[in-house]
Amino acid sequence: MTTREWLLSDNPVSRRQARLGQSYRTWLDFRRNGLAMFGLAIVLVLVLVAIFAPWLAPHDPLIGDLRTTRLLPPLSEGHLLGTDDQGRDILSRLIWGSRITLAVVALVVVIATPVGLLVGTTAGYFGGWVDTVLMRFTDVVLAFPKLILALAFVAALGPGIENAIIAISITAWPPYARLARAETLTIRNSDFIAATKLQGARPARIIWKHVVPLCMSSVIIRVTLDMAGIILTAAGLGFLGLGAQPPQPEWGAMIAGGRNFLVDQWWVATMPGLAIFIVSLGFNLLGDGLRDVLDPRRRT
């Protein structure tokens, strides 16, 4: 029996086999979606570039030479994507900048998702006044446009990449809470929850062990789709000078630096813009693909 047959077996003999088989089927589904695979490839390349930045970047991202290498056009010798107004190699800055972008996305997800899940599942499971208090608070946060709220927080906390991450996280969790609550409401009265209750399980255990796992797939989809938005918000803050500080090669800040040269030296702003565009597209395609395979309602 090949591994494939073992994975696709209709009669799994162990839980592990069933679970792995399920994942494999999902993967097969996913693989059939060309666009989703393209998105995955972009994200993988981004991750690899970020990991191997020191070896991939041809030049120092922070040090340029005003006298000799300022504002060189793309395809100049040694500078594939040209140089910026400080004489720094744009390609190298983009490569190092991928680390910042990825770090922002990863940290925001790590901070915002658990908070959203916790608030949503708690509200959904307990109902009553707990639900009212938590959801009204969520509504309050949701009422502000994301970027505006993030701007306000960064302005209060002071500019900087760490504060930008905190600010974006604060604005990112409410949708997850809403989603998790909706999912929780559909399963809180299920028989298996009642059975667990009868066995004496406490609410914390029920939420963590039985509710959260069932909410995960829809939250994952939502998070992946949101990643593009996180990148854009981070870039927006960087553009306004509230995110990463110079000389850090953050993509949004790079665009801001290049907009004064847009007419004559278009590449300074265009290259980081393209990078943001491609990466956002990658995350969006990946999220779309994941929704197609993970969304229980769409499954045939």
Added chain:
Amino acid sequence: MYQRRLLASTALCALMLGATPVATFAETPPDTLVQAWSIDDIISLDPAEIFEFTASEIAGNTYETLITYDPKNVSDVFGKAADSWTVSEDGMTISFTMKADRTFASGNPITAEDAVFSLVRAVKLNKSPAFIIGQLGITPENADEMIVQTGDMTFDFKMDKAYSPSLALYCLTATVASVVDKKLAMEHEANGDFGYEWLKTNYAGSGPFIIKDWRPNEAVILERNENYSGEAAPMARVIYRHIPETSSQRLLLAKGDIDIARNLTAEDIAALKDDANIKIESGVKGSLYYLGMSQKNEYLSKPQVRQAMKYLVDYDAIANTIMSGKVKVHQAFLPEGFLGAYNENPFTLDIEKAKALLAEAGLADGFTVTMDTRNTPEITAMAQAMQQTMAQAGITLEIIPGDGKQTLTKYRARSHDIYIGRWGPDFQDPHTNSSTFAYNPDNSDEATSKPLAWRNAWDIPELTASTDAAMLESDPDKRAEMYIADQKKVMEEGPFVIYAQEIEVLGERANVNGVIVGPSFNDNNFSKVTK
């Protein structure tokens, strides 16, 4: 190549679409001069309050000061509203005689009464520029006794000490000493404000143009003064349009929608040089770009570190690339063109020397400092260039960006490490800069006088005394020597890295002639412009 141009023009079109809110016409009317400038700094049009770049220029074209100087040769001082003056024996009183038969735009005659009213009014209103007259010993309390009308066309201007005559005269060339139409202003007086509330948005002057309209963040419209006593201006109207984006200004200029663009970047200037329809006019301004290093910082207070910092700025590269055409290297606190200005530039980028100096200070491994940086493109770019060169000597410069108000507030509160700033002289006498870069009578946090030396907590009793002495010296040659000595001292020991002097650049359509770009903003003159 073709492709690059295609892309550039696509971007251009996109910009154009976003940048022209009003109906575009191909050419400006022949009797109207249209300028694009960022005019958001205007807060008032009352000459007793005007202290901003844009408003100063407008005041310079619409009001007349008592005396003025030739913008091409600042030492040539002559009367404008005043005809002549004599300085008394003791050097403490200047007696002015006004020019006869001149009128305000309203038709009222200009008399000594108006001149006295204007000066007393400025001192009593006590707005930002009032100190220019106030430093001559005239306070709101004693103004009525110090500035006295002695006849229809004559008045005495008394001071508390025998200040250098050139200092007193240059103070009276500032916009704060503009002659205001007393009759008109007093018609609009409310609660004893000398017509201040009304004049903030209205006009009561005698210059070649009158202020017709000011719409904040939109436009200022000047019209020819038909009652002007001098030669009538060829242009019937001068319009300032508020266009903050430099690239929009450039595109409008290239299209002929405006006659003059005022905020071009170094790149714009380089690109427009080859355009036959456009010419570039420039004039050396008195503004200096500098770094202020707080002496409250443990590293920056070491003399060797202060020296080292002066070797860690790539003066030439900044002046020739980022600020190309917009500044020239200048390192002394008196800008070129001033009496006693020291025009040598002893410092250049020298990493090795800086490292040696840092090692001498016991900081061979470098240190970390912050720099409060106004988030305008040019200041940020210069800050980053310095960040790079300082990093080579092991100094980590952390840039803290903020808008002008934030950074300036922090600077004024002495809570910065390094501040990257721009300093414009208030009048054309060397005392204006000497009294801020080399003057600090009280270095305590509660001091009432807060010059730049105070902001950087630089305690300098000797230089302060020297500045006071130079202010009273009446022999110009001796005075110049005193200032040169002070400049050398500040250059050597001071907490200031002065690195450039501003050159103002205007992009003009080729048919525009007669623009005068003076050393100060109120010297920029459009009364002779033809097109």
